[in-house]
Amino acid sequence: MPRADVTQANFVLPVELVEELRRSVPRREQSKVVADALRKELRRLKLRRVLDTSFGAWAEEPHPELGKGVEAYIRASRRSTRARPLESE
Numbered sequence: 001m002p003r004a005d006v007t008q009a010n011f012v013l014p015v016e017l018v019e020e021l022r023r024s025v026p027r028r029e030q031s032k033v034v035a036d037a038l039r040k041e042l043r044r045l046k047l048r049r050v051l052d053t054s055f056g057a058w059a060e061e062p063h064p065e066l067g068k069g070v071e072a073y074i075r076a077s078r079r080s081t082r083a084r085p086l087e088s089e
Contacts, residue, residue, distance in 0.1 A: 025033050066073050 021030055021033065
């Protein structure tokens with residue numbers, strides 16, 4: 001009985017790659033290995049695209065408070081919240 005959550009796909013792959021897959025992976029696990037590898041590569045490509053499109057999105061001009069560095073900003077903001085008394089309910 002065919003599964004509804006899978007489909008068959010035909011790809012052209014290098015002969016040596018298919019031979020190595022057949023030598024290294026039992027027949028019933030080959031589709032899972034290929035699917036896992038494809039899933040990882042697609043995730044990597046998606047991340048690369050996001051990084052490429054967002055590069056340079058952060059500009060210092062609108063954020064002068066970070067001029068001395070992010071670490072200094074975080075320390076100062078933590079210090080300022082610690083100095084405030086807790087509000088009573």
